[in-house]
Amino acid sequence: MRALTRAAAIAAASFLFGVLGFGLHMAAPTAMLADAHGMIGSIAGLIGLLLALVLGLVIWTSHGVYTTQVTESLSLGPIVMQLDHAFEQLGPKGLEGRKLLQGQVRSHRERFWGEDRRRRGAISYAVSRADTRDMAECLARIAPADDGERRLVATTQSLSASMIQTQLLMARQLATPLPPILLAVVVGWSFLLFFAYGLSSAANPISLVMAALGAVAVASALLLIFELMDPYDGLFHIPPAGIDHVLAAIGVRSDAKA
Structure with missing residues (x-):
């Protein structure tokens, strides 16, 4: 809804610049407009070219943010399952680690799909540091009885570090997906373009309708950018079904083992 509101405001402002x-x-x-007609058309063409190029680049970049989040979100599932399996292989010694893992995965879900998603960037370092400390303390309490258990402990250390690092990178990437100044420049170019189009055309119902349609078209492209940059909320949101299935699997297995 926030992205739609921003896009609607940009559409209205673009149309207003066209009306101006x-x-x-x-x-x-009339003589002044006739003399300046060539310059107005040239500048409008230049701005239109710049807007098309940079707008396409921004859409591609925001799509990259979205696909990266999808890939990293999917990669967490196998890591968590391998980590849970390694703790399971440790038997009773790994039960505490499995419960801790389940809690950390629940925390991850809350940060990305729950009430904490609006402040995930601000708390990402603190949460990752706490998760790293808790897992290290848990592993330190495990006393391996043989080389096999020592290898399992080393495996859990590696997998846990990989999981926490992936979660941190996901949160930090969403904190600053695109420089705000870049979006401001794109929006500013669209305003100038509509002003130039209006300056080179006579006001009539057809011109007004076309200006409105053009404003909606530019705003729809920006709406696409806003939605792709927020992949856990909005029209193109990544569903939490995958992590819910992982939670259910490790939860059931932990309960059964206990």
């Missing part, structure tokens, strides 16, 4: 261009076209002397 129409107004200046009506107020300016």
Whole structure:
């Protein structure tokens, strides 16, 4: 909803700049407009080219953010399952680790799909540090009886570090997916473009309708960018079904083992 509101505001502002261009076209002397017609068209073409190129680049970048989040979210499942299996192989010694793992996965779900998602960037380092400390303390309490158990402990250390690192990277990437100034420049170019189009055209119902449709088209592209940059909330959100299935699997297995 927030992305839709921002896109609607940009569409309205773009149309308003087009109307301002129409107004200046009506107020300016005809001879002056005729003399400046070539310059207006050239600048409008330049701005249109810049807007098309950079807007396409921004859409591609935001799509990259989305696909990276999907890939990393999917990669967590196998890591968690391998980590749970390694703790299971340790028998009673690994029960505490399995319960801790389940709690950390629940915390991850809350940060990305729950109430904590709006502040995940601010708490990402603190949560990752706490998870690293808790897992290290848990593993330190395990006393391996043979080389096999020592290898399992080493495996859990490696997998746990990989899981926490992936979670941290996912959160930090979403904190600053695109520089705000880049989006501001793109929006500013769209305003200038609509102003130039209005300045070079006479105001009539057809011109107004086309200006409105153009504003909606630009806003829809920006809506796509906003939605792709927020992959856990919105039209293109990544569903939590995958992590819910992982939680159910390790939860059932932990309960059964206990």
